[in-house]
Amino acid sequence: MPDTTAPLPGFNSRNRAYLRFLDRTSDLDLAVYIDADSGRPLTFTITDPQSGDAFTVIADSSLEMTDPHALLALDRFGDTVSYGLFRDNATAQANAAPLAEAQRLISVHTMPLHHPDTAELPDTLRQALDHELVRHVRQRYPDAHRSALLLLDRTNATGELVGPFTDPTSAALWQHSHPRPHTERIVLPLDRAVRIEGR
Numbered sequence: 001m002p003d004t005t006a007p008l009p010g011f012n013s014r015n016r017a018y019l020r021f022l023d024r025t026s027d028l029d030l031a032v033y034i035d036a037d038s039g040r041p042l043t044f045t046i047t048d049p050q051s052g053d054a055f056t057v058i059a060d061s062s063l064e065m066t067d068p069h070a071l072l073a074l075d076r077f078g079d080t081v082s083y084g085l086f087r088d089n090a091t092a093q094a095n096a097a098p099l100a101e102a103q104r105l106i107s108v109h110t111m112p113l114h115h116p117d118t119a120e121l122p123d124t125l126r127q128a129l130d131h132e133l134v135r136h137v138r139q140r141y142p143d144a145h146r147s148a149l150l151l152l153d154r155t156n157a158t159g160e161l162v163g164p165f166t167d168p169t170s171a172a173l174w175q176h177s178h179p180r181p182h183t184e185r186i187v188l189p190l191d192r193a194v195r196i197e198g199r
Contacts, residue, residue: 009061010062015062015064018062065115068084069092070083070092072108072161072188073106080150080188084148109133116164116174121176126158126160147171147188148187148189149161149162149174150188153183162174168187
């Protein structure tokens with residue numbers, strides 16, 4: 001008889017959220033059940049070493065951010081803020097208007113978000129910014145757990161966004177492999193937003 005077993009959803013064992021999960025559970029008793037054919041994890045059983053209590057979760061699938069985007073805007077106080085991560089440009093655009101209305105944002109821009117693991121910035125990341133936003137941008141070193149770094153060229157009204165960083169200091173210390181002249185480095189809070197999925 002033919003095998004009618006549904007194929008397993010794809011799972012990338014180098015997924016950064018998965019690796020962080022393994023790192024964060026290192027002090028617990030973690031048992032991983034692996035599929036013999038694909039080598040992908042199927043279930044995780046986590047046991048509390050003090051009480052012996054345990055629970056099991058299923059590893060259904062993984063999703064990698066291959067085209068991450070963020071929203072860059074001015075809030076009602078005139079401060080520059082960013083929101084993300086969004087999985088692609090369409091998802092960021094789908095969130096722009098609802099977020100602007102909820103948070104009373106103006107000059108909202110959809111920006112590709114360059115991951116700080118790589119010091120090379122492709123030219124496609126550079127985005128045109130409206131003059132209202134460029135005029136108001138200033139350095140303020142936010143008290144935030146997640147931050148982004150805006151590389152701002154005021155003369156040409158363009159910018160590139162790098163992140164996420166775990167804290168403002170990491171954002172301030174990040175270096176572009178080929179810094180461009182007349183570029184200002186602006187550290188911004190990178191706030192989370194309830195995501196509406198793009199079509």
